[in-house]
Amino acid sequence: MIALVRVLGDGGHGSPGPKRTGTQQSSTALPKSTRELLQWVRANLPAGTRVLADPTVGSRLKGAGYHVEIGMAAACPPNSFIFLTPALEQSARQRRPIAGCINHSLTVASLGSYEVREVTADLAAAVRARRADLADRERGGAALADNPSIRMSAPLRTAVRDGLLDLRAQAVLAQLAALMPLRLMAIDGVPAETRAGLPARSVVIRVPNRAAAERQLSHVAAAYRPSQVVRAAGNTLRLTWPFRTGPLPVLN
Amino acid sequence: MRIRRSRSLALVAVTGLGAGLIVLPPAAAASSAGAAMIRGGHFSPNTPGVDVYLTAFAGKTTRLWLSGVGYGDVSGYERFAPGLYAVSMRPHGAAPSTPAALSWTLDARPGAAYTACAVGLNAQLHGIVLHDDLQPAPAGEARVRVIQAASRAPRADVVATGGPALARGVAFSTSTNYTLIHAGDYTIKASAVGNPALQATTRASFAPDSVHTVVVLDARSRGITTRVLDDATGAAVAPVGAPPAGAGGTARAPDDWVYGAVPGLVAVLATAVAGALVLRKRRTT
Numbered sequence: 001m002i003a004l005v006r007v008l009g010d011g012g013h014g015s016p017g018p019k020r021t022g023t024q025q026s027s028t029a030l031p032k033s034t035r036e037l038l039q040w041v042r043a044n045l046p047a048g049t050r051v052l053a054d055p056t057v058g059s060r061l062k063g064a065g066y067h068v069e070i071g072m073a074a075a076c077p078p079n080s081f082i083f084l085t086p087a088l089e090q091s092a093r094q095r096r097p098i099a100g101c102i103n104h105s106l107t108v109a110s111l112g113s114y115e116v117r118e119v120t121a122d123l124a125a126a127v128r129a130r131r132a133d134l135a136d137r138e139r140g141g142a143a144l145a146d147n148p149s150i151r152m153s154a155p156l157r158t159a160v161r162d163g164l165l166d167l168r169a170q171a172v173l174a175q176l177a178a179l180m181p182l183r184l185m186a187i188d189g190v191p192a193e194t195r196a197g198l199p200a201r202s203v204v205i206r207v208p209n210r211a212a213a214e215r216q217l218s219h220v221a222a223a224y225r226p227s228q229v230v231r232a233a234g235n236t237l238r239l240t241w242p243f244r245t246g247p248l249p250v251l252n
Numbered sequence: 253m254r255i256r257r258s259r260s261l262a263l264v265a266v267t268g269l270g271a272g273l274i275v276l277p278p279a280a281a282a283s284s285a286g287a288a289m290i291r292g293g294h295f296s297p298n299t300p301g302v303d304v305y306l307t308a309f310a311g312k313t314t315r316l317w318l319s320g321v322g323y324g325d326v327s328g329y330e331r332f333a334p335g336l337y338a339v340s341m342r343p344h345g346a347a348p349s350t351p352a353a354l355s356w357t358l359d360a361r362p363g364a365a366y367t368a369c370a371v372g373l374n375a376q377l378h379g380i381v382l383h384d385d386l387q388p389a390p391a392g393e394a395r396v397r398v399i400q401a402a403s404r405a406p407r408a409d410v411v412a413t414g415g416p417a418l419a420r421g422v423a424f425s426t427s428t429n430y431t432l433i434h435a436g437d438y439t440i441k442a443s444a445v446g447n448p449a450l451q452a453t454t455r456a457s458f459a460p461d462s463v464h465t466v467v468v469l470d471a472r473s474r475g476i477t478t479r480v481l482d483d484a485t486g487a488a489v490a491p492v493g494a495p496p497a498g499a500g501g502t503a504r505a506p507d508d509w510v511y512g513a514v515p516g517l518v519a520v521l522a523t524a525v526a527g528a529l530v531l532r533k534r535r536t537t
Contacts, residue, residue: 136359140309140336147311171338171357174309179351219342221355221378 030060033111034085040109040192041083041116044243050080052101052119054087076101078121079245085114106130108243109192116192118245130197137163137199140170149177152184159187159200166201168224168241173205176216182207185236193243202240210235287331288360289386293369294325295401295425296377297470301344302370304379305352306337324401324469324479326367334362341370341379355379367465371425373403382427386463386484394458395430398422402468402476405444410466410478412438412456418466421445435460442468442478456480 030038038060041051053061076082082105092099105117106126120126141160144150150173152160159165165187176182182205189200207213210231217229217239228240292304301322336359340352356379358366365384372378382399389395398410398419410419415438419428435458443451452475458464463484471477 136336136357139359140357143309143335147309149311167357170309170336171354174311174336175307175338175340175354177311178307216351219340219351219353221353224354224357 033114036111037114051083052076053083054085057083076119078119080119082117107196110195111192134163137167144170147177149181156184164200166199169203180208204238206236286362288334289329289365290332291329291367292327293367294323296370297403299343299374302341303344304341304368309336334360339368339379356381385430388461392435392460393432394435395463396433397428397430397465399427399467400424402470404470405476407445408442408468410442440478452477454478459485
């Protein structure tokens, strides 16, 4: 009854989702939360990602261009995902393997009672890693907020101090600020991720030399590199980092 | 009234001194007890030299060291203020306009020691940061780890003859945890997994309570070689390095601390001297 979905579209990190086919079912029949989380999956989970979902959601993903495998409900290897809906929760009450999958996962996107969860190899370790990540963001944010080469409004400064900004963004801003003064104009989070306790991973900055900033951004290691650098008016850049599942190279 | 004015002048001098300290680099500002110790290591076999940069999230602390340090070498430890740093690097001699590649974040903790290593072949040059355990080993023993930086050996075994295995199948560009070994003289043998002809030996003397790193490297022409680094002996930590060698591509020459500290200190000293002179004059009148 439960579909294990392998995503085969080109909906990789930050890229548009796979091409919709003419056979897709109408999304409007789904609750808004489900539609939004489906969009999140298509935008953020790369091709090949395994997703455990109920048949309805699984069929939608399949109709949207994803390959769906059915009949492997109990298999939820680490780094696969669960598209948790009330229907799947109902199934979990009857099927312990599904409940086991859910119990070994952490929420990465949330809309009410609908969630996307990542299956972990070691839940306790994953919880510790998430706490450590927050602590790193808070320490880094406190330092970044005091960086004299980065100007920002008081509310943004508070947000940065509170660790609401992704550590990758913090590191890149610190390095950019070593080259040129910059102004942090905005921090944008994905609402579903923010509800799940994940940090914002998109910023808008204004720099005096956009070409030099872009040159520096091209020399950032893959783990820290923004997936999107979009030019805007007035020497501003929007930098967006991909949804992150693996650990960052951070040494404490 | 006279006293109040004198105190005001003294306060100006002290405040000026404090302001002057703010522009000093972390290495200078940090006390030895509360500082983090960081050194650089060049383990990229076909990169002539590597420059490593630490950029504090708090800003104004971009530092350059390892200029001209060759393959297999490490710098001395330097003291840095604890905090988060973006670690980046690039081949030595690259044009100043060439950005350094950001590759790591280091949360430097008070009293902890780290080695920022440039590893991998030149085309895939990247950085890793290792935590160095410089605490003395238990009595009569030494603590040894392995950094595998020989590209000719995708995986390598390292053993101390008559002692324990220090590494089994350690992959290129990675390191092991520390192994305890009885203090004494050993022959260290490194060999490529699956290619026993590719091997190297070296003699090493591990003093009691000491800490060492065995680095497996590509030999100059062909084959592999090993080098033993002395990280700490007893309570003494191996050498603290010289000041940074100079500004590089990520340094902001006109306003960076290197250039700002001296005039700042001159101003501070001038203020302090002026304050002292005024105080002396007041007392004599």
